[in-house]
C-alpha cells in the first residue's frame with residue numbers, strides 16, 4: 001500500500017472522529033458508551049475520574065499506563081495520543097515534577113487534546129503534531145513510551161520502534177497496547193481501507209511484532225496477548241459489500257484473527 005495515501009486516509013478519518021463525526025463505518029468511533037467501553041478494556045472508575053470525558057473517544061484497545069508503573073517526576077511520551085486519553089491519566093501519575101508529551105499526526109486531534117488540557121487546567125501535558133515514524137522528541141529524553149491502539153496504523157512499524165529506541169533514556173521502558181494478528185487476514189479484509197482505519201488490516205502477526213520490537217535494540221521484550229473486547233457485535237457478522245468484515249467466512253468472527261497485545265521492554 002502506498003505510504004502517503006495510507007497516511008492521508010488515516011489522518012482524514014481520525015480528523016473526522018475528532019470533530020465528532022460518527023458513522024464513518026470504521027467500527028471504532030460508534031461505540032455508544034465510551035466509559036463502559038474503557039472499563040471493559042481495563043480502566044478503573046478511579047482512573048476514569050482523572051481523564052476528561054472529552055478525551056475518551058473509545059479508540060483504545062488496552063490500558064498501557066496501568067502496566068507502565070509510572071513514578072513521580074518521569075517524562076512520558078504517548079504515541080498517537082488522540083484527544084489525550086492516556087496522557088491525562090499519565091499526567092496524574094507523574095505529578096507536577098513529571099511531564100507527558102502526546103504526539104499525533106492529526107491536527108484536529110491535537111487541537112482537541114490541547115483544548116482538553118486547557119479546560120481541565122492540566123499543566124504537565126504537552127501535545128505535539130508529528131508522525132510516530134519521525135518523533136518530535138530529542139534523543140535519550142524519555143523515561144517511558146506508551147501508546148494505545150496506534151502502531152498497527154503505521155505503514156513502517158520497524159521505523160516506529162527505531163524511533164522509540166532513539167528517544168528513550170538508557171534504562172527507559174515501553175508499555176504499548178496494540179492490535180496484532182493470530183493468523184493472516186483474508187485478502188478482502190487486508191485490502192479494505194475501512195478495516196485499516198479501524199485498526200484491523202494494518203495489524204501484523206504477534207511473532208512478527210515481537211521480532212520488530214527486539215530488532216530495535218530493546219531488551220527483555222514481552223508481548224502479552226489478550227482476547228479482544230474492542231469490537232462489537234457488528235464485527236461478528238458480515239455487514240456486506242464495502243464494510244469492514246465483508247471478507248470473513250461463514251461462522252468466523254474477527255476474534256479468530258485479531259487480538260489485543262501489550263508490549264513491554266526496556267533500553
Ligand SMILES: C[S@@+](CC[C@H](N)C(=O)[O-])C[C@H]1O[C@@H](n2cnc3c(N)ncnc32)[C@H](O)[C@@H]1O
Pocket residue numbers: 010011014055056057058059060061079080081082083084085086103104105106109130131132133147148149150153154199
Ligand atoms: C485508534 S486512535 C487512538 C488514540 C488514542 N491513543 C486513544 O487511545 O484514545 C489512533 C490515533 O493515532 C493517530 N495516528 C495514526 N497513525 C499515526 C502516525 N503514523 N503518526 C502519528 N499519529 C498517528 C491518529 O491520528 C489517531 O489519533
